[in-house]
Amino acid sequence: MYLWLALFFFIIGGLEAMVLRAQLALPNNELISPETYNQLFTMHGTTMIFLVLMPALIGLGTYLIPLMIGANEMAFPRLNAFSLWMTFMGGTLLYFSFFAGGGPDAGWFNYAPLSENNYSSSHGVDYYLIGLILTGIGSIGAALNFVTTVLTLRAPDMKLNMLPLFVWMMFINGFLILAAFPLLNAGLFMMLIDRQFDAHFFIPSSGGSAILWQHFFWAFGHPEVYILALPAFGIISEVIPVFSRKPIFGYKFVASSTVAIALLAFGVWVHHMFAVGMSNTVNGFFAASSMLIGIPTGIKVINWIGTMYKGSIRMTVSMMFALAFLIDFTIGGLSGASFAIVPIDWQLTDTYYVVAHIHYVFLGGTAFGIFAGIFYWFPKITGRHLSEKLGKWHLWLFVFGFNMTFLLQHMLGILGMPRRIYTYPDLPYWKILNLISSIGAIFMFVAIGIFLYNIFITLKKPRSAEDNPWEAWTLEWSTPSPPNLKNFEQLPPIHSRRPLWDLNNPDNPDKRLN
């Protein structure tokens, strides 16, 4: 259900992006009005983050966590349904704004006072606020469910240090959501009270503070980046070992770097606000923390590459997406690290360099991770294999189009193109770079078409997947594909992180951990 919801909004968000790129293909283009453009980019960002990536990751978590820890269902199935419907309601309300006088037009970050009544008179921002409060409550509900499920419903023999890494990361992620979303909700409520009851929280002209909103938003917003990244890290940490036929390199380091990221994530938000004009002391502190958080992330990349060392690598579409993730996420991570170097940030923040960066993280990172996960678990979830041939078309077109669109945007940022502009003057190189970027988007569009077609034709085929087609080792692969309503009739013995490996290789089992 979550996954269908995500797919649906992914198509909408993607279409919005296509319109945006069409408008930006040429300088001084007047295809759509600035007002429309602003609504579209606001909705594109909000949709992709809150209605695509979040539900996709929560959906995978909800489906897989019980299977991977040997439980028959989530701890609170009704809470689960409640979360889903909250997210759905939030999304519907957000889009309903278009029928109620105009969508939100103040950006997904919704900075005050631009988002206050004086400057945004349509009801779009109100719908945005209510929509996000609802999806936020939905996410908190899902997180409560994840953490409780992992803590109470694990198979009796499975200790916490034996959790599959995907589950571990979703578990840590649960805590991140529980701590981060209330910050956003508090801010959203305050702004809603501002807009509906004429309060003064974020209105500078009557004593409020424009900066406080930014603090709330980014104190949520940066953890949110990791909330979207950690589950993808988890997927990659499952996919790469299985297709390298080797256990993950440095389980302890991958697991503990996750905790480090989760803790540091709450101490870096001001790097979104270096250009606000706070003192060098404040900026210096957050520069240090922002650089620090790069270290555990870098360690993960090293571990994933290390896993392949002396492995036996099978190049399935899932594995290839994981590798594309590694390369493109490295670019996104490195460009992210450059913002911690404050003088560079003073130049490049709020330019197309940032646009390129976030897309390398969210699309090249999270979305590639999700694709890898979908190709990996699709046979388990549906009992059918996605076509590898179509998958490769999807992969190559998407990776090619993606890099074509976003790699050059780094250059545009350095050349001085601010972000969120609906058009631009015909300055040297701007035209050609933007045009290439827009053409790249078409490749991605086609690739997604192939992906949808792939899903569609696969679902029409009869079920044929074996229980464990990839020769993987975690518990979900001991069930039939798709699993029965009650996940497990009987659990295999669990003594290590790879119970199915032990089962199939009784002469060479992993070290016992319990």
Place this chain on the structure above:
Amino acid sequence: MQFPDIEITERLFLYFGIVAFIIFVLVVFFINRFTVKYRDKGEIPVQSGGNEKFEVGMIIIAVCITTFFLVMTLMGMKSIQTIPDNPKADLNIIGHQWWWEARYTESGVLTANEIHIPVGEKILLGLTSADVIHSWWIPDLGRKLDMIPGMKSYMWLYSEKEGEFLGACSEFCGAQHARMRIRVIVQSREDFEAWEQGQLKEAKFSSDALFNRGKQVFEERTCTNCHSITVNQDSADIGPNLTHFASRKHFLSDMKENNKENLRAWLKDPQQVKSGAKMPNFIFPEEELEALVHYLSNLK
């Protein structure tokens, strides 16, 4: 002041670029090598689960790189952004939806969108906003700094070279954020002073009938509620000060060249030219339009 800000930033970016490039090449190299060398041959490899010494070594290397960049960053920040206590700005810039108001502290010059500064002199900018958050950014002349309503921020503006430099608002500020661009004109000290003198003169008078008709229209049609045609610190600043409008080469925040044709189109229907702009459509009759265009384009 050893280095202009932009040089510090460029140097940092260069160092960063080199390190980042090396890391990226290593990642791609190893992925490529491993996927080729260890391609599946149907064998089960040795099930090794990591190497702690190697990981610790990598962490130490990462910490070293980070420390280096942190020190560089802190030094860079200090030399770019050291503002005296109780700062007094040489030049105040106030962001509006969607134009830039400039107030020169010493001379009292008021202008908009085209900002003149003398070459080779450090100028302390004071930035704030009259409505929503804007952000000052001239890529070739240093850092960006947000302009926040109810708050004043300071930064140095400095250029070694004469010339015109383009910039843009870099904080999303509403419908015409894209067309909130700015031009900084760096001049020699003499040229700058001459320009300042010119800007300080009161609006010119003329016996020209059409000019005076235009002036009359300007006053009768409530233009003065938003725009001033006098150099007075307390005068209306809802719209740009027009005392020396014709001395500016562009108008509408660097959107259009300042000529009679563009001016006429703008006055005729502002929303057609720049939709969302705060200027109302006055529906001037042809005769008034003619006079206004003539009047404004003679305000040198």
Place this chain on the structure above:
Amino acid sequence: MKDKGKLLILLLVGSETFFFISLIIAYVYYRNFTNTVDTVAHTLDATRAGIFTLFLIASSVTLIVAKNALKKDNRKRFKIFLVLTVLLGVIFISGQIGEYIGLYKKQITLDSDVFGSSFFTLTGFHGLHVILGLIALTIIFLLSIGKMERVGVAAFSGMDVYWHFVDVVWIFVFYFVYIMPLL
């Protein structure tokens, strides 16, 4: 950890903590950065609020007594103290409503200034949590006197965590809103 309901409430309460921290931060932020707020804040009656605070704390104590009674299977005692808890909570809430009416008479409202905005939002959200807690406690009480005695007892698990949380939050709110301006 066996009791997943209690775990759920603990996590929820942990999450809510961040919500209230945000609201308190907003209140303190405006207090520190705007001069007008302090003069207005002095119009609050700390003594009066203090008395109502004691009622709320007392309700936490009675809830502990009720819980202990339940452990010893003393149903009658449990019901009495549960009712007492609800009553004390209602007194607290009516005190808050009285205070709101007083402030509105003095023209201090949600839309009067930043103090009004942050004061009413903070105390209002807390009041909302108290009311939710009261409703839940009342339902448990009604269940426990009827035929559904067992259901009521099961639902009680976790409820006490929530009520103590609401209580603790108020102590912080009381400190930051009523005491700090006097210091």
